[in-house]
Amino acid sequence: MTKHTEQRSDYTFKYNTKLGRHGWLRLTPAYSVKLVQELVSETPKNAFILDPFSGTATTGLCAIEMGMSAHLCDINPFLIWFGNTKLFNFSGRKLNELEKVFDEILNSFPAKISNDNWVPNLHNIERWWCGHTLPIVAALRSEIVEKVGEPQDDPYSNLIWICFCRLIIETSSAAFNHVSMSFKGGVTKFEVHQIQSLFGSIFENVLASARKPLKGKAVVNSIDSRCMTDVDNIRYAHVITSPPYPNRMSYIRELRPYMYWTKFLDKASEAGELDWKAIGGTWGIATSRLKDWAPSEVELPKILLNSCEAILNSGDKNSELMARYVHKYFYDMHLHFASLRNLLEPGAKLDYIVGNSTFYGIHVDSDKIYEKSLEILGYTNISTTIVRKRNSKKELYEFCVSARWNG
Ligand SMILES: C[S@@+](CC[C@H](N)C(=O)[O-])C[C@H]1O[C@@H](n2cnc3c(N)ncnc32)[C@H](O)[C@@H]1O
Known part of the structure; x- marks a missing residue:
């Protein structure tokens, strides 16, 4: 080297x-x-x-x-779960089926928006997502659970969860300018259509790379x-x-x-x-x-x-x-x-x-x-x-x- x-x-x-x-x-x-x-x-x-x-x-x-x-x-x-999904050789046919499930989630979750959905017990959650964005993200989570269940051993549904992880971080006030994660000045307000569009593009991106076969x-x-x-x-x-x-x-x-x-x-x-x-x-x-x-x-x-x-x-x-x-x-x-x-x-x-x-x-x-x-x-x-x-x-x-x- x-x-x-x-x-x-x-x-x-x-x-x-x-x-x-x-x-x-x-x-x-x-x-x-x-x-x-x-x-x-x-x-x-x-x-x-x-x-x-x-x-x-x-x-x-x-x-x-x-x-x-x-x-x-x-x-x-979490890293073991994430790593094993990242290292999985996905089948193209099953990814096509997953795409359909994803589209259903994307279109149906807005009907779930309310203040009753589960949100995590994360300290000062309002510092991460504003009161407008949080119920939208929580509704999306609840719809994912309904369609594919909680994160588990199935690498295909885990792909949707990985996209959800990307979405929550991209809609949050987390900043990555330092070695450790910190907060940006304020929280950004996201509308439903913006979350749909962002989630859609994250999935497209993740799916394209998941389609690439791995040799070892x-x-x-x-x-x-x-x-x-x-x-x-x-x-x-x-x-x-x-x-x-x-x-x-x-x-x-x-x-x-x-x-x-x-x-x-x-x-x-x-x-x-x-x-x-x-x-x-x-x-x-x-x-x-x-x-x-x-x-x-x-x-x-x-x-x-x-x-x-x-x-x-x-x-x-x-x-x-x-x-x-x-x-x-x-x-x-x-x-x-x-x-x-x-x-x-x-x-x-x-x-x-x-x-x-x-x-x-x-x-x-x-x-x-x-x-x-x-x-x-x-x-x-x-x-x-x-x-x-x-x-x-x-x-x-x-x-x-x-x-x-x-x-
Ligand atoms: C510097 S990070 C590795 C980053 C990795 N090279 C990558 O590219 O993502 C160190 C990792 O060691 C793990 N770790 C810490 N203590 C450990 C232990 N006792 N046994 C196994 N893993 C441990 C942490 O959970 C963390 O994921």
Whole structure:
């Protein structure tokens, strides 16, 4: 891979938005198709790829578009559901039938508009959709449920739900100018005909990409990457992934509009529980539990312990909590690297895309800490390349940390 030290939008999720299935739903921390294609092209033919942090299944989709096979893991049930739909090989005939169901929904939902339809228990919902738009979107949801049921395992009806997710985000006040989702200045009022037209064009777009056959096969499994388990006894030749970064971003927070509207989340307390399982999770209860967290006896890189010590001594009122956050993040990643070893073919290659971060001006060098963890665990040929600069002012980069497992 070429070394890049400038900011490059072609190496971020922005590059993916117009690339068929890759653009179905937006997740800011998704990585770029271009970067993944470069890495997949290094995988030996007929070998299996593993992505232990699937997210929106970018690795899996790139792999099967290039005729390879892949297994993916995630712990977020919405992303597992979404990823498996994105990776499905659809039949043209069944998609034609789905088109008819979609047209019925589009024409019949306005008759359902009232204030009685179910709306999610999303905090400050009026900040997302105004009092005019919300009942229209809720009526559409209720009509979808009547025609195809709630989101489930049927990939065809899931396509309609994915379009609904796109619609709710495009009609909301969510803004994507930052790494984390934020709010625009105000909410926009949408009329019924505008929602119909928008929903129609989203479906057209999703359908066109769903019609494109995929060459390989990939699935997303619900597996906690801190204790990897094997799937069908497969051993992997190439791990291509982008784990969470130690930057306090919460995937549950980013995904909450989708997760509430699709009923993958119902209460704020569930969000905290889910985020506690996520590496680097930091939402609600996940942060309060950190106060009582302590690592078990494992040899961890000295450079990590030094960074935690410096954060602890920084004098900020939250320094103890942040030091523990960083400690736990790299401890969890260490457990991941350790459990991964059982699933690798001798000679397997690892490529981990990760960013560094700073806490109170103290640098947390993820690349160097990963390198040391890998070394302690017996990986070889460890090296790092800079993929891009993430921020014009601060020294924030994205790295590709690579290694080999020789058994
Ligand atoms: C940076 S995102 C991956 C983005 C992905 N490369 C894409 O293009 O969409 C990291 C993912 O790791 C998942 N994750 C966090 N902790 C995990 C764990 N313990 N086990 C499995 N997946 C986890 C999160 O749910 C999130 O989807």
